[in-house]
Amino acid sequence: MTNDDVLDKLKEAITAAGFSIMSDEEFQEWNRAADAYHASPEAKASADLQENYLDYYLNHLAKYRFTPAMSEISGFGGGYEKTCRTMLDMGLRWCDAHPEANPKFRGMKGIYGIIDEENRDAKQLSKAVVAGSFGDCTGAMHQAVVSAILWIRKNGWAKYVETMSKKEE
Secondary structure, eight states, rough: OOOOHHHHHHHHHHHHOOOOOOOOOHHHHHHHHHHHHHHHHHHHHHHHHHHHHHOOOOOOIIIOOOOOOOOSSSSOOHHHHHHHHHHHHHHHHHHHOOOTTOOOOOEEEEEEEEEOOHHHHHHHHHHHHHTTTTTTOOOOHHHHHHHHHHHHHHHHHHHHHHHHHHOOO
């Protein structure tokens, strides 16, 4: 089976599910419209509002606070990192409220950003985590935060702070 055969099968499955595939021209037009929106005053105001909320949450409402010495979860800084930290706090709060929970996740070797929730606890934890992102996070954000939460549940917040505060030499 060639790559074209695989793509044809994929297109058939997408169409059978009731979806359509954009042509190159449609995709370019969609990109132009998205770029125009992101450059608009409305998008800038929305991004500023979200950034202000994240700052307020992390500085005043978060139970699990990062110190200035701690490394980033994502390594991307800015709003992306603030979102990860808010997601982490929301997930840890869920864990605090459900100490008997045993969330089980499964990932794929060599693929980052796609994890499956294997039980109800995992689905509930994911729901809490994603709520910290306003429902708008990447798979990589989700996986990084869930991985950190599971590590913290095993080792504790104090050990996480210590580990994340170590400077690489």
